[in-house]
Amino acid sequence: MSDCPKCNGKAVYDPPQTVYEDYFHPQQVDVIHQIQVIRRHHCVPVYNHVTTVSVKDVYCGDFAGERGVQTLNIRKRR
Template identity: 50%
Template structure:
């Protein structure tokens, strides 16, 4: 529905700027310095050593039971007991 038979004229707005952003990856080196320190600690570790010694001890025979081939105690001098 047109009100008048006059031709319409076009109206032009000022242009709007529309930005379309494009991103392109670029490699950038980031250097992270790391210092490794080797620390040495002396720790005592016990090593248990066993020293074994042997000795022979001869016990006197029981009273009244002579062994074969053994002289009687009467002929031998009496020994002093160990302290």
């Protein structure tokens, strides 16, 4: 530094620097989750057992008046 009265002081400026202060505020954002329910219908076999019964009367031997074979059909459900 010079104490010379003839030397005037001088100011030199650096380019300005920018300083940011960030402030964050909550903001509600709805997120929609779509759900699709698919009802599937299936045919499932359920077994229904049907029994048929056949009854025969057979006459053997020396029966008088043989008429031959008689058949009776009965259908039964479970």
